[in-house]
Amino acid sequence: MAxxxxxxxxxxxxxxxLAQTSxxxxxxxPPTAVLSHLRQNGFDYAADGxxxxxxxxSAVLPGSGLSTHDITGDFQGVSExxxxxxxxxxxxxxxxxxDHDYKVINLFDGWLDYISGKGSGQRLSRTNALSYAANYxxxxxxxxxxxxxxVKFEKDVSTDRGVxxxxxxxxxxxxxxxxxxxSVISSPISYEGSQxxxxxxxxxxxxYVRNVDRIRATGTRAxxxxxTPATRNDNSRPPVLETTLGRSGNTSGRVGNxxxxxxxxxxxxxxxxxxxxxNDGPLLLPDGSPAYDASGNLRSMF
Numbered sequence: 174m175a176x177x178x179x180x181x182x183x184x185x186x187x188x189x190x191l192a193q194t195s196x197x198x199x200x201x202x203p204p205t206a207v208l209s210h211l212r213q214n215g216f217d218y219a220a221d222g223x224x225x226x227x228x229x230x231s232a233v234l235p236g237s238g239l240s241t242h243d244i245t246g247d248f249q250g251v252s253e254x255x256x257x258x259x260x261x262x263x264x265x266x267x268x269x270x271x272d273h274d275y276k277v278i279n280l281f282d283g284w285l286d287y288i289s290g291k292g293s294g295q296r297l298s299r300t301n302a303l304s305y306a307a308n309y310x311x312x313x314x315x316x317x318x319x320x321x322x323x324v325k326f327e328k329d330v331s332t333d334r335g336v337x338x339x340x341x342x343x344x345x346x347x348x349x350x351x352x353x354x355x356s357v358i359s360s361p362i363s364y365e366g367s368q369x370x371x372x373x374x375x376x377x378x379x380x381y382v383r384n385v386d387r388i389r390a391t392g393t394r395a396x397x398x399x400x401t402p403a404t405r406n407d408n409s410r411p412p413v414l415e416t417t418l419g420r421s422g423n424t425s426g427r428v429g430n431x432x433x434x435x436x437x438x439x440x441x442x443x444x445x446x447x448x449x450x451x452n453d454g455p456l457l458l459p460d461g462s463p464a465y466d467a468s469g470n471l472r473s474m475f
Contacts, residue, residue, distance in 0.1 A: 197325045199229050199267065203284060206316040210287040213294045216279045225277050230371060231268040232323055234347060235381045237261045261380040264355060265323075271360075271370040281374050284354050288317045318351040321376065344386040351379040 179187075201222065203211070208218050241254040269277045286292040289309045291302055296310050325345040358373035458464050458472065466472050 192325075192327060196327055197232065197323065199226050199232055200322040200324070201226060201280075202319050202321055203280075204317060204319045206312070207284055207287050207319075210292065210294060211280065211283045214279075214283050214286070214292050216276065216283055218280070221276050222280075224272070225269065225280055228270045228272060228277060229267055230270050233265055234323060234325060234345075235262045235265050235349065235378065237381070261378070263377065265349060265352070265376045265378055266373060267376060268371055268373045271372050277372050281354050281357060281372070284317070285357065288312055288353065314351075314353075318353050321349045321352040323347040323349065346384040346386065348382045348384070349376065349378040350381065352376045 203218060203222075211218055238260050239256040240258040240260055241256050244253040244255055245251075247253065271277050283292065287295065288311060290296040290312055291309065292299060297307060301307055323346075325347070327342055329342050353376065354374050355377035356375045358375065360370060360372055362370065462472070464472060
């Protein structure tokens with residue numbers, strides 16, 4: 174394999190379009206029985222579910238591996254490993270910002286309450302739960318497990334605004350099979366320096382299925398080979414297919430920025446800030462006066 178020089182401009186176009194960690198969305202899709210329980214106990218997922226999902230401060234893309242056997246002696250001096258089972262992460266941790274009305278807490282605590290048969294409409298009422306002799310009887314797993322989704326995309330993902338004249342983009346959809354909240358991590362509160370309250374949940378999962386969606390330059394969306402769309406029910410919303418994050422006022426769909434009020438939006442080199450073809454006007458000093466004098470010499474700032 175021949176190794177030769179690569180121009181910097183070519184290198185940038187080939188490998189510097191990197192995925193960002195901060196562009197994603199989750200969809201919880203609680204099952205019907207859990208939704209009914211939440212409504213009886215004062216939380217409406219249909220009205221507030223998406224807002225709570227947008228409050229997800231951090232999530233993880235799940236991992237998997239292979240369990241192997243050690244094979245020794247089939248070949249002299251050789252020890253081999255043979256895969257016999259695929260394994261998946263047992264849980265996915267999610268962290269949420271807590272809203273003013275504590276709806277994030279109401280959602281997950283209500284889901285846990287349903288699993289353990291507690292609350293309005295359940296075997297153990299809130300009043301009886303205060304008794305020293307209170308006991309729990311769990312609901313059946315098929316009534317509280319669901320398929321939830323983590324969608325990873327980039328800032329240029331859209332199918333409706335014609336932004337793919339020059340390029341195509343991709344979207345990853347992780348379907349977490351048989352997910353349910355397994356535990357809620359304690360949230361410390363303190364009088365010392367107010368901060369945004371965060372709420373962390375560990376979601377148990379059985380496995381995941383990853384779909385790759387290719388969104389072509391024409392704006393049409395094509396699913397990866399061998400992949401099928403995730404099934405939906407009345408309690409779920411379609412996956413994320415459009416966002417204008419970081420693109421206020423940009424109708425071209427290109428990645429770039431302006432250089433202040435009244436300047437053009439043009440593609441911009443993120444490393445150097447170079448704005449080819451932009452008409453930004455004369456360079457000014459902080460006081461608003463021209464940076465160069467009539468002779469073309471740079472003026473002092475002091």
